Amino acid sequence: MRLSTRAPWRRALVVWGGAAALGMSLPAASEDAPAVGLPFEAQVQVCGACHGNDGNSQETGTPSLAGQPELTIVNQMIYFRERLRQNEVMTPQARGLPDNEIQALAAYFHEQPVAPPDGEPDPELKARGQELASQQRCASCHQSDYSGREQMPRLAGQREDYLVAAMVAYRDRTRGGPDTTMIDVMRGMSDDDIEAMAHYFTYLHTEE
Amino acid sequence: MTPSRQFVLALTAAGVVSLSLATPLLADDEPAWAQGRSSDMADSPLSPHATPMTVTNEEDIPVDHLRMPDGFSAEIWAHGMPGARMMARGDDGTLFIGTRGIGRVYAVLDNDDGEDREHVIIAEGLTQPNGVAFKDGSLYVAAINRIFRYDDIESHLANGDDIPEPEELTEAFGLPDDEHHGWKFLAFGPDGRLYVPVGAPCNGCEVDEDTHATIHSFEPDGSDMRVEARGVRNSVGFDFHPETDELWFTDNGQDWLGEHGPQDELNRLSESGEHFGFPYCHAHGLIDPDLGSDDACDGVTMPAAMMGGHAAALGMRFYTGDMFPEEYQNAIFIARRGSWNRTLSVGYDIQVAHLSEDGERAAISPFMVGLLDPRENDFSGRPVDVLQMPDGSLLVADEQNGAIYRISYETPDYMEE
Numbered sequence: 159m160r161l162s163t164r165a166p167w168r169r170a171l172v173v174w175g176g177a178a179a180l181g182m183s184l185p186a187a188s189e190d191a192p193a194v195g196l197p198f199e200a201q202v203q204v205c206g207a208c209h210g211n212d213g214n215s216q217e218t219g220t221p222s223l224a225g226q227p228e229l230t231i232v233n234q235m236i237y238f239r240e241r242l243r244q245n246e247v248m249t250p251q252a253r254g255l256p257d258n259e260i261q262a263l264a265a266y267f268h269e270q271p272v273a274p275p276d277g278e279p280d281p282e283l284k285a286r287g288q289e290l291a292s293q294q295r296c297a298s299c300h301q302s303d304y305s306g307r308e309q310m311p312r313l314a315g316q317r318e319d320y321l322v323a324a325m326v327a328y329r330d331r332t333r334g335g336p337d338t339t340m341i342d343v344m345r346g347m348s349d350d351d352i353e354a355m356a357h358y359f360t361y362l363h364t365e366e
Numbered sequence: 367m368t369p370s371r372q373f374v375l376a377l378t379a380a381g382v383v384s385l386s387l388a389t390p391l392l393a394d395d396e397p398a399w400a401q402g403r404s405s406d407m408a409d410s411p412l413s414p415h416a417t418p419m420t421v422t423n424e425e426d427i428p429v430d431h432l433r434m435p436d437g438f439s440a441e442i443w444a445h446g447m448p449g450a451r452m453m454a455r456g457d458d459g460t461l462f463i464g465t466r467g468i469g470r471v472y473a474v475l476d477n478d479d480g481e482d483r484e485h486v487i488i489a490e491g492l493t494q495p496n497g498v499a500f501k502d503g504s505l506y507v508a509a510i511n512r513i514f515r516y517d518d519i520e521s522h523l524a525n526g527d528d529i530p531e532p533e534e535l536t537e538a539f540g541l542p543d544d545e546h547h548g549w550k551f552l553a554f555g556p557d558g559r560l561y562v563p564v565g566a567p568c569n570g571c572e573v574d575e576d577t578h579a580t581i582h583s584f585e586p587d588g589s590d591m592r593v594e595a596r597g598v599r600n601s602v603g604f605d606f607h608p609e610t611d612e613l614w615f616t617d618n619g620q621d622w623l624g625e626h627g628p629q630d631e632l633n634r635l636s637e638s639g640e641h642f643g644f645p646y647c648h649a650h651g652l653i654d655p656d657l658g659s660d661d662a663c664d665g666v667t668m669p670a671a672m673m674g675g676h677a678a679a680l681g682m683r684f685y686t687g688d689m690f691p692e693e694y695q696n697a698i699f700i701a702r703r704g705s706w707n708r709t710l711s712v713g714y715d716i717q718v719a720h721l722s723e724d725g726e727r728a729a730i731s732p733f734m735v736g737l738l739d740p741r742e743n744d745f746s747g748r749p750v751d752v753l754q755m756p757d758g759s760l761l762v763a764d765e766q767n768g769a770i771y772r773i774s775y776e777t778p779d780y781m782e783e
Contacts, residue, residue: 229416232419232420233416233419236419236420236468240468240469240470240490240491241469241490241491242467242468242469242491257420257421257448258420258421260420261420295408298408298409299413308416309416336466336467336468336469336493336494337467338397338398338545339397339398339399340397342396342397342398343396343397
């Protein structure tokens with residue numbers, strides 16, 4: 159009885175039908191993410207093409223995943239997959255990926271060592287960033303060493319250009335997602351302050 | 367998830383005095399959940415626990431942790447639905463389930479053939495579609511910013527059709543779309559009207575008493591709005607007394623005013639339009655340290671029962687089934703999702719409320735416990751809603767594990783039937 163309802167294709171139809179009914183523009187149901195159905199090692203390569211196979215991104219604007227808390231990666235991937243966070247690059251990469259495969263990828267990138275950032279810190283800018291981060295109480299969620307915790311990402315050693323873009327997007331309310339904590343925190347922050355904080359986080363552990 | 371213990375003493379001391387001593391508040395660039403946190407609590411480790419958005423494997427679902435009075439037992443009824451929260455049952459037996467963060471609405475099909483029950487995702491990408499209600503063949507879904515009606519949905523599910531395009535009723539209802547406390551509970555009253563709470567858009571603040579901190583009712587098409595209850599900070603669960611038809615509802619107390627309270631409330635609405643105190647008068651008659659004047663509690667309806675400080679009393683239903691013993695007739699089962707805004711955790715359980723003879727007060731008592739480990743101050747599950755099944759068993763939604771438990775009763779061996 160009702161064996162047909164267990165067929166995956168039907169579930170997919172129902173899912174897509176429901177979303178389409180809500181007036182969302184969707185690609186065809188067959189457009190699963192490139193990593194769907196691949197073995198784990200190949201999935202790492204798909205992610206690594208932009209984020210680096212060791213999770214240390216060399217791409218402008220693309221965040222490093224190395225050393226990120228697992229839940230940080232898992233939650234953002236699910237936001238992309240469920241279209242709760244709109245992103246033209248990442249949503250197509252996440253569609254159709256099952257929870258357990260996302261979790262395995264997150265565990266892999268979490269384990270990767272964080273490479274030191276390129277370039278040299280500007281001591282003055284870094285000091286100002288440190289002061290701002292202290293005022294903004296960033297460490298109360300992101301930890302005193304800025305290594306992140308659970309759904310709250312690691313900031314230490316992250317790409318500077320990515321940190322700036324992410325904070326600007328929160329401030330300007332262009333980065334969606336169910337968690338609005340960062341939107342509240344970044345309200346009214348100036349570009350200069352954002353640049354200083356990003357500089358501080360990126361070069362946190364770099365010797366001056 | 368366990369608050370650091372070194373903060374416990376300082377926090378408890380602050381909690382005791384904070385109702386009488388208003389400390390300066392932090393700037394308004396705090397996240398929503400931190401509003402009202404005093405500056406001396408700025409380093410508090412307390413913050414809401416994140417809800418998992420991934421499937422909990424069946425073997426990891428803590429059904430073996432559940433403890434109930436003798437004769438009751440619990441089983442996993444359905445699982446694999448991350449973030450499962452509020453429940454509504456269709457006339458043909460489909461269980462509809464709302465969520466918050468993951469943005470989905472689930473439907474569990476009524477196909478008890480000895481295998482796992484199949485579920486389908488009937489909507490996704492919504493903003494916290496917490497509220498679900500069913501009437502005359504239609505499913506009503508309330509997200510923070512939109513309301514939908516899915517007509518004839520069970521026949522479409524039974525036929526394996528695509529889900530019908532929902533009717534959007536957002537404009538007809540005309541509700542505010544604040545994120546803060548904006549997630550909705552939904553239920554139809556015995557009067558055939560749809561009851562919808564609108565929480566305060568803050569932890570504590572002045573509100574327009576006609577638009578926020580209310581429970582509204584509407585005709586099912588969204589017309590003829592009435593304000594049924596005012597001064598309700600954030601209700602995420604209610605039901606109607608099976609004999610008197612009165613609305614009974616839970617209400618969540620304010621955060622950051624102290625370790626032990628103000629307590630969550632179980633309330634009874636005896637007359638449409640009554641005021642339940644927010645933001646001036648909390649719980650059993652505590653005057654707000656910032657907004658309340660000396661007469662803040664005059665004319666305020668006091669709770670029928672206290673539900674614990676920060677315990678997050680949410681979904682609740684009267685019991686009218688045949689399966690449970692007589693003492694549960696017309697009692698209320700209440701899910702407490704469990705606390706975050708106190709260092710010593712409470713809740714994470716189902717309480718049962720027994721009403722007084724005059725039907726005006728209630729006393730609460732534990733019914734289903736075991737998800738909170740008091741020695742570790744940690745939890746393994748978070749009950750958010752209950753629902754009585756036609757056979758008299760009780761479903762419990764566990765948001766933390768995306769699971770639905772079924773609680774049933776058999777007379778213990780040592781008792782004569």
